[in-house]
Amino acid sequence: MFTFHIPALTFASRRTSKQRIGLIMDRMPQIARGRRDVSSLLQVRNLTKIYPLGESVFGGGARGEVRAVDDVSFDIYSGETLGLVGESGSGKSTLGRMVLRLIEPTSGSICFEGKDLLGASRGELRRLRRDMQIIFQDPFGSLDPRMRVEDVIAEPLIIHPNSGSANGIRSRVTELLRAVGLDESALRRFPHEFSGGQRQRIGIARALALRPKFIVADEPVSALDVSVGAQIVNLLAQLQREFGLTYLFISHSMPVVRYLATRIAVMYRGKMVEVGATAQITERPAHAYTRSLLAAAQ
Numbered sequence: 001m002f003t004f005h006i007p008a009l010t011f012a013s014r015r016t017s018k019q020r021i022g023l024i025m026d027r028m029p030q031i032a033r034g035r036r037d038v039s040s041l042l043q044v045r046n047l048t049k050i051y052p053l054g055e056s057v058f059g060g061g062a063r064g065e066v067r068a069v070d071d072v073s074f075d076i077y078s079g080e081t082l083g084l085v086g087e088s089g090s091g092k093s094t095l096g097r098m099v100l101r102l103i104e105p106t107s108g109s110i111c112f113e114g115k116d117l118l119g120a121s122r123g124e125l126r127r128l129r130r131d132m133q134i135i136f137q138d139p140f141g142s143l144d145p146r147m148r149v150e151d152v153i154a155e156p157l158i159i160h161p162n163s164g165s166a167n168g169i170r171s172r173v174t175e176l177l178r179a180v181g182l183d184e185s186a187l188r189r190f191p192h193e194f195s196g197g198q199r200q201r202i203g204i205a206r207a208l209a210l211r212p213k214f215i216v217a218d219e220p221v222s223a224l225d226v227s228v229g230a231q232i233v234n235l236l237a238q239l240q241r242e243f244g245l246t247y248l249f250i251s252h253s254m255p256v257v258r259y260l261a262t263r264i265a266v267m268y269r270g271k272m273v274e275v276g277a278t279a280q281i282t283e284r285p286a287h288a289y290t291r292s293l294l295a296a297a298q
Helices: 017-027 092-099 122-131 149-159 166-179 196-208 226-243 254-260 278-283 288-297
Strands: 003-006 009-012 040-052 065-077 081-085 107-112 132-135 214-218 246-251 263-268 271-277
Touching (some): 040 092, 081 254, 092 246, 122 132, 132 196, 166 196, 226 246, 254 278, 271 278
Parallel strands (some): 214 246
Antiparallel strands (some): 040 065, 263 271
16 A cells, blocks of 8 residues: 655555545535535636647648647636646646646636636736646746745735735745745745755745635646655645645646545546546546556555
């Protein structure tokens, strides 16, 4: 059995049905109990991203196209974690970035709290970004090496209005560092002075700076070793409870997704082939690819 062990925090890749259902009931009580009056925070319909392969070196025109994301539809509900799992190249990260409009889709629609993201003006999108943030896969590459930690975390507060005075911003940055398990000694240091796990904590603090409602966590532990990754996953679960966050958690690891997610969506070759409650997907998978992911994780 694949198990993460860290001091005072442990999670295992396999749980009984009763344990799994209990976790879902605690984390997402309305959805877990099957209530129909819960409105979705994020609605994605028929989202597609096509990349042309380019022209032939012999001038023969385009050689085809790649459908990185192919006609994907799903909802994410307030307070839940939707785990998006699939192999490398399945379109997970492209989908996550399209949801935030970091990548422009070829077609489809995205609504956040009833607002059309694809139809939003630059000003409207800027305001919406306060509520929608991302945690990147690479904890070093996502941080500017020339900026001190204080400036990295304060940057969103400076860019967006209503951030308060300089003293207020510094106080907020210190508060965020404590929330992710770091102290004030980190303020004046540079990213290269920290370990990979500490750098990812800094990235998480930056994502929390504007008090967002929704966070895309794009493979946040794949670049970390198992024990450090387990600490980060448990930190994300703790922050979700404390701040009322909603996650789209992207990973190629079924054990990690199974632990953290309220529901699981499975991507294969650009398509979302299966989506459902975690207990349903892990214990009664309907698609052959899902069964292969579960078998590989045992």
